[in-house]
Amino acid sequence: MFVVLQKLRYFVAGRTALMHVTTMNLKEETVATLKRFDIGEKFSYLPVLPKASVLIPLFVRGGQLHTLLTLRSKELRTGAGEVCFPGGKRDPSDRDDVDTALREAQEEIGLPPDQVEVVCTLFPVFSKRGLLVSPVVGFIEETFTPTPNPSEVSAVFAVPLDFFTREKDHYVTHGVAGMTGPLHSFYFRDPSSGNQYHIFGLTAMLATLVAVLALKKKPQFDVGFDLLDPLAFFKKILHKRLSKL
Template structure:
């Protein structure tokens, strides 16, 4: 399929493009971060599937019962476990656990620069193409919903907005890229913005 080949080439070029790490603090320069802070390694998968209506990106809505980022829109992913050989393995394992995406059905294209979260993680976004149809299924207790959005929407710079809310008594600004009933914001939107800066669809 020409669309698939063209998209793969664009995304493969995107992960090779130069870029700096991003952070939940990018829009809040008044925050003083400790230079010696230790961040926990984590990874997320950006699973992109070629559908009849065009390429789509799979996302999750996290359970409202989770300690970190409850109810937020997120990529499948999580912290690195001791048994993970690398962060690609982390992203694939988490995607298989959270949304039932078989790791053998994902072609890894590469990694984007790390993203630091307010919860103390250094998250490596792994870009992957879903090469076989799969039936998404939520991991009980962690994922409330699995859904997909058009990739063109998620990577359209014109759809990104900068908004703010109170956090620990201070107003913090962040990126958001809403889609229908889904409010995509925070780290997820920031990582998407990093990808949007690198690829034109």
């Protein structure tokens, strides 16, 4: 009996060590992949515009990349009850886009800035409210437990990144006023709570974009941008919007 227990302990320890190595390898590979899309100073020439940032938090669970999303409080004046990434408007005290994203994530879901490994800042995009939004991608620990600020967030949930590349539960609308290209929409049922969430608009587009870049995987649907050169596409859209200001 003792020998059997010892073998079982070795098996569990070995499996745990293997999962840790797999997690580290996946994380390191993803970080290296996403860093290639960091914009750096490529958009420093842009005029001064109302700015905002969102944090796209990634983590590895069960050998898969996941991201965290929030459900905005129904008491908010704008975007009430919508699904989004943690984020918000630039504050005068923020040093840059990364600072904004980290501050907002701490205020909304209790994520300490020093627990985020910032990977990159992706191409800025315009929101429906005319804000220039910078997506900041960072890794967090799987063990992080959100503490939502009830005045801003009513729920926090995790979604496998691969979900945003699958046709199942994906819907698309074309010809939406003010939108260039398809408007993506997903319906996700959270297995831990049983709640269903509607992910659409800018949030759906950013989630799809990060999934495509991080997983290096072609989605089962038309994303509406060049998979080989997404920067050129988003730069074109950005300049088109700027020309109308």
